Amino acid sequence: MTQLDLRKKLSILADAAKYDASCASSGTAKRSSEGGRGIGSTEGMGICHAYTPDGRCVSLLKILLTNFCIYDCAYCINRASSNVVRARFNVDEVVQLTLNFYKRNYIEGLFLSSGIIRSGDYTMEQLVLVAKTLRLDHDFRGYIHLKLIPEADPKLVEEAGLYADRLSANIELPRDAALKRLAPQKDVGVIKKAMGQVRLGMEAARPGKRDRLKPPRFAPAGQSTQLIVGADGAPDTEIMDRSAALYGGYGLRRVYYSAFSPIPDSSSVLPLSRPPLLREHRLYQADWLMRFYGFSPREIGEGATDGMLDLAIDPKLAWALNRREQFPVNVNTADRERLLRVPGLGVKSVNRILSVRRWRTLRLEDIGRLCRGIDKVRPFITTLDWTPGGLTDAPDLRVRIAPDPKPVQLSLF
Structure with missing residues (x-):
């Protein structure tokens, strides 16, 4: 295999992998090669992080083992009937690429x-052999995320969890x-x-207080999944309900959202145009509210029109404008849960407020x-020297806080 051939493969299979949004390197166990042992690290400085225009981190070598596929999923660029250039890495090529890039x-x-x-x-x-070779033959201590093949034997899923930091199996569409x-x-x-097997594996890997020996590590960074937005007609409220069920049922670390992108020679059953990427962004914001701010999908969807955010x-601002009777909130006496629902106050801001107001x-x-x-916060709070008066209930409050901008279509790639 010449270097030119390898570069061509890398170009094809890295481009083919860009449609999968469910990759990140957070939450894994800390490992380092300091002291001359092993290769790689999951922490520390010196890692080059690249970001796509819409904010996705691409600091991982993100590739497919191959874009050949016997499946014919209508929404997938690599489906069996797709007229794309095909390529395939062998296990050793992926191992060497990973080590050399690192x-x-x-x-x-x-x-x-x-x-x-x-x-x-x-x-x-x-896939498992790549991770196993990196870990055992090269003592690679960097981050590894493997995509599960759900149809595979459960023993292979179990083995994948022993060598990978994170596993993911994409649900893909909100509607079954x-x-x-x-x-x-x-x-x-x-x-x-x-996904249920992965959750059980992670739970079994958590050492109990009385355990003398730690159980073998299993996917320490958890598991994630991806939902495609705009391919099946599901509204945002339905997508949020699906995400909440996945978080609760399978202990997911993250649900990723990927705006549907039309593909060449696509099926007639798919939409002809992509949804606004801003819709994907709003779903990520809603996801954040569910995970860190105590909001339920029903609360977030209260102000939705036809199920769309x-x-x-x-x-969060949409919810507050729809629930003005709960405001203003006194920042000197309100509990943490109420402060987290104030537009403009994030988790760090609330923690600072709770700390400073003690003194x-x-x-x-x-x-x-x-x-x-302070502009977004002011209508929803009271302080020692400030009360919003009628501002909280002002009919034009939305326009004052967030005048409608001229819509701009963001670029995905």
Whole structure:
């Protein structure tokens, strides 16, 4: 294999992997090669992080083992009937690419997925062999994220969790019926079964207080999944309900959202145009509210029109404008849960407020120093020297806080 051939493969298979949003390198165990042992690290400085225009971190070597696939999912660029250039790495090529890129300080680890070749078992064996070779033969201590093949033997899923930091199996579509229609070879029940196995593996790997020996590590960075937005007609409220169920049922670390992007020679059952990328952004904001701010999907969706989140303002502000009777909030006496629901106050800002108010009574200027900006916060709080009066209930409050901007379509790639 010449270097030119390897570069061509890398170009094809890195480009083919860009549609999978569910990769990140957070939350894993800390490992380092300091002291001359092993290669790589999951922490520290010196890793080159690159970001796409819409904010996704691409600090991992993100590739497919191959874009050949025996499945014919209508929404996938690499489907069996797609007229794309095909390529395939062997295990040693992926291992050497990972090590060489890491030694050059280009990446912090590997995100490896694949099209289905021969069978689910064979494909999963190849993915696991890459991780196993890196860990055992090269003592690689960097980050590894493997994409699960849900149809594979449970023993292969178990082995994958022993060598990978994170595992993921994409649900893909919010509606089960849509997955059956657009990806007839996939079975949502099989996908959920694999995700359930990963959750059980992670729970078994948590040492108990009385355990003398730690159980073997298993996917210490957890598992994630991806939902495609705008391919099956599901509204935002339905997507949020699906995400909440996935978080609760499978202990997911993250649900990623990927705006549907039309592909060449696409099926007539797919939309002709992509949804606004701002919609994807609003879903991420809603996801954040569910995970860190105590909001339920029903609360976030209260102000939705036909199940769709407002694109002009963020979901938290939309909820507050719909629930004005709960404001203003006294920042000197309110509990943490109420403060987290104030537009403009994030988790860090609330923690600072709770810390500072133990020693002094807060004024409006104090809040301005403790959060990023005071304009959005002011109508929803009271301080020692400030009450919003009728501002909280002003009919034009939305326009004052967030005048409708001229819509701009963001670029995905």
